[in-house]
Structures are given as C-alpha cells and as structure tokens.
Amino acid sequence: MLKAMDQPHPSGCVPNSITRFAPSPTGGLHLGHAHSALFAAARGARFILRIEDIDAGRCRPEFADAILADLHWLGLSWEQPVRRQSEHMDDYRAALDRLDGLGLLYPCFCTRRDIADEVARSGHAPHGPDGALYPGTCRGLASAERQRRRSAGQPYALRLDAAGAAALAGPLSWRDLGRGTLAADPLLFGDVVLARKDTPASYHLAVTVDDARQGVTLVTRGEDLFAASHLHRLLQALLGLPVPEWHHHGLLTDDHGRRFAKRDRSLTLRALREAGHTPAEVRRMAGFP
Ligand code: GLU
Numbered sequence: 259m260l261k262a263m264d265q266p267h268p269s270g271c272v273p274n275s276i277t278r279f280a281p282s283p284t285g286g287l288h289l290g291h292a293h294s295a296l297f298a299a300a301r302g303a304r305f306i307l308r309i310e311d312i313d314a315g316r317c318r319p320e321f322a323d324a325i326l327a328d329l330h331w332l333g334l335s336w337e338q339p340v341r342r343q344s345e346h347m348d349d350y351r352a353a354l355d356r357l358d359g360l361g362l363l364y365p366c367f368c369t370r371r372d373i374a375d376e377v378a379r380s381g382h383a384p385h386g387p388d389g390a391l392y393p394g395t396c397r398g399l400a401s402a403e404r405q406r407r408r409s410a411g412q413p414y415a416l417r418l419d420a421a422g423a424a425a426l427a428g429p430l431s432w433r434d435l436g437r438g439t440l441a442a443d444p445l446l447f448g449d450v451v452l453a454r455k456d457t458p459a460s461y462h463l464a465v466t467v468d469d470a471r472q473g474v475t476l477v478t479r480g481e482d483l484f485a486a487s488h489l490h491r492l493l494q495a496l497l498g499l500p501v502p503e504w505h506h507h508g509l510l511t512d513d514h515g516r517r518f519a520k521r522d523r524s525l526t527l528r529a530l531r532e533a534g535h536t537p538a539e540v541r542r543m544a545g546f547p
Pocket of ligand 1: 281479
C-alpha cells in the first residue's frame with residue numbers, strides 16, 4: 259500500500275489562485291511527481307506548467323516530451339505556453355545584474371574540495387538544509403585579486419552575501435497554507451550559490467524569477483523543498499517581485515516509509531501504464547482518489 263503523508267491534505271481549489279507544476283526533465287515521472295502535479299492542479303483555479311531544464315548536463319528534451327505525455331495520460335491539462343527555463347537565461351541574467359547592482363553578489367573560485375577542506379579545518383561549521391554552509395572563503399577577496407583570477411580564466415560561481423542581503427531586506431514573513439505565517443530565515447542557506455560555474459543560474463534564482471514571471475500566486479511543492487521557501491522569500495524582496503503564498507505537501511512514501519526517487523523504475527508512470535494500470539488507478543495510487 260502507498261500512502262500520502264498529508265493527513266488529511268486539503269486539496270480543494272483556492273479561489274483565484276494560479277498554481278504550477280515544475281518538473282526537471284532528468285528522468286521519467288514517478289508516483290511522487292504524480293502526487294505533486296495532482297496536488298498543484300487541484301489547488302489551482304488556473305494551473306500552469308514549467309520545465310526546469312537549466313542543468314544542461316542532466317536534462318534531456320526527450321524526458322521533457324515524456325513528462326508532458328505522462329501528465330496528459332494522467333488526465334491533467336494546463337494553460338499554454340509551457341515555460342522552459344533554458345529559453346529564459348536573459349531573465350536570470352537580469353536578476354543577477356540587479357543583485358550585483360545592490361552589491362550583494364561575489365565571485366567564488368572555490369572547488370568543492372576547497373570548501374570541504376575549509377569546513378573540516380574549522381571543526382564546527384554551521385549547517386543548513388543542504389549541508390555545511392559555505393565558510394565565506396572568497397567573500398573577503400580584494401577586488402584586485404578577484405580581477406586577477408577572472409582574467410586568468412579561473413572558473414567561478416556567484417554567491418549571495420546573505421548577511422548583507424538580510425540587512426538590506428529587513429524582517430520578512432511568508433505564508434504557508436498548511437503552517438500559517440512564518441518569519442523568513444534569510445541566513446538559512448548562508449552565502450548560497452545563485453549562478454553556478456557550469457550553469458548561469460541556480461535552482462533558487464530561476465524558480466523565484468519564474469514563479470513571478472508566470473504569475474504564480476500559490477507555490478505548491480513537496481516538504482523536501484520547504485526550507486528553500488525561506489530563501490525564495492528573501493530573493494523576492496531583493497528583486498522586487500510579488501510574493502505568492504505557499505503550500506508544501508507531504509511526500510508520498512512506500513510501505514517502508516521511503517520516499518520515491520527516480521531509481522524506483524517500477525513506479526514510473528510509464529512502467530505503471532505499461533503494466534496495464536489505468537489513469538484512474540494511478541491517480542488513486544498517488545493519493546488522489
Ligand atoms: N524542479 C524541481 C523538482 O523537480 C521542483 C521545483 C519547485 O517546485 O520549486 O524537484
């Protein structure tokens with residue numbers, strides 16, 4: 259038996275809301291995705307779709323096509339156009355320029371190894387939702403040194419100066435329909451990467467810009483991304499974007515309480531369909547009777 263961890267999850271439509279489902283085309287959709295998509299569609303008076311394909315190394319156009327086909331098969335429909343992140347790099351660049359203009363970005367030349375070594379050396383590095391926070395090695399680099407490394411072609415990411423950002427934004431709050439109004443914790447992710455060395459935007463930046471561009475008023479997604487909303491609230495304030503509401507849903511788990519992952523191939527929508535399950539059965543398995 260499969261169970262949805264929301265107990266019970268309010269799945270009624272929120273009047274006038276615009277919700278979205280935003281899968282990354284790095285593989286086939288599984289039952290956990292179906293739960294998320296059905297949750298978003300049920301909550302939204304209008305429902306839109308976004309393909310989160312900024313990570314060119316992991317995303318494939320054929321997965322994006324398969325995702326749309328699976329969602330159709332499940333019985334979902336959405337408004338056009340579907341936004342594909344890879345077509346909107348200019349929007350992310352403009353957002354980065356704005357943050358840079360506020361003096362809140364700095365180039366970070368550290369490798370993963372440099373960071374791990376620095377964290378190990380410090381002995382008591384504070385941790386965030388994604389592990390140890392960046393120890394700030396490149397924050398204080400002199401501008402001549404930054405210039406020298408850039409000119410030498412050393413690759414760099416762009417990080418947010420979280421303390422500076424928090425001071426500029428002042429106290430912020432956000433509303434989750436399941437948990438009520440929360441004070442935002444802008445320092446939760448520390449000096450987070452907003453543009454990666456290999457991709458000129460990070461998940462956090464792109465999602466925040468896209469939700470605003472697409473007019474999303476209610477961001478629905480799994481509990482696993484709950485912490486990210488603290489940071490997205492901060493980015494909205496810095497970028498002057500409208501503030502939506504959020505509703506984080508519980509994660510669908512198997513009999514052993516494990517959440518689904520892309521490796522559970524037998525539970526992809528494609529495999530279930532090929533095994534003869536109907537869309538109605540799969541919707542039920544995904545917690546939507
Ligand atoms: N693209 C993300 C994922 O597939 C979801 C992003 C979001 O809903 O904010 O996990």
